[in-house]
Amino acid sequence: MGTNSQSSGILKSDEDVPAAAQLKDDTAGSIVSVRGLKENWQKWSHEHQEYQRTNPFNNSTRPSVVVPQRGQDDYGRPLQGSMTDQRGKDAHTHISREVQELCEVIRDIGEPRDKDVDGKMAVEFGKLFEHYVSISNKVVGVLLRARKQRLVDFEGEMLWQGKDDHVVITLLQ
Template sequence: MSSQPESQQDSPLSSKVALFNNVTKSHIQSQIANPFSESQGERGMQRLKISKEEYGRPKAGSLTEYRGKKANIQVYQEMLELCTVIHDEGQPVSKKEPELRVILFGELFNIYTHINDKLVGLMLRARKHELIQFEGEMLFQRRDDHVPVFLLKPLSQIREILVGKQTEIRRSLSPNPQPTGVL
């Protein structure tokens, strides 16, 4: 027989009660640590407070932030290529300002689709940055082939603006980005 009294031996019921209590304790701890939980114990975390500037943005120094900034650098490069194509293939708007060019959307579409398949998205982004101008919200192949696309600034100025933005982003890149779970 065993040397322990029968009341101290593990019974099937007491082991199940102990298991249930352990699960309950771990659940309570996870709820205390969960900022979205309604229960905030004595040691519970405060509700997540996000400022307007932080909302919808990745954590500073995270791999997600790094990838986003690298993508922005690439988009600025593609916008510069688009403006270069408009400058090289377009016609001068006037003799007074030969640096400002215009090209029909249909012609630009035929030229540029061999370079990049994201022409309309890049055009919208370039218009947002006030580099080009065209009528309408969106241009569609064939329907809007006759719509002129204007370069609003000389190519040298556009290059200076976009390269400056790329340089600014490169300077702000974290040299050693971390996965969000580590931060």
């Protein structure tokens, strides 16, 4: 029996690794040592542990991120700078563009509401639906959003094709 690490069955470094213990990496065509595999595994493990610290669904650790409590300004909103925050901003921009486009269509195909001074444009829902459906199939949703922003006004909570074709939609601005 010898006293070196090979005879005791414990490998301490790459120099102690026999050629048979080194693996051939088919993709790169190079020899991969046990040390390289160990380092890659430790790197992945460390990255995974860091990720789990911020994962809100992980029950084993407490998140290091400060979570807003009910009543604070940021409660119910994504973290500033997160991808969720960016997607929300992009969606808001997209919907705003659709609302503006709807208002332009109402200006183009609408008729003056009354002979009064303000010159508000109005159009029936059926006519707007037929014209706007070729632009977007979300005409009712965009109308509801425009009414929430006080850009248009119409009677009722929801508009239905066929049933509400004669409801007048007024452009307020």
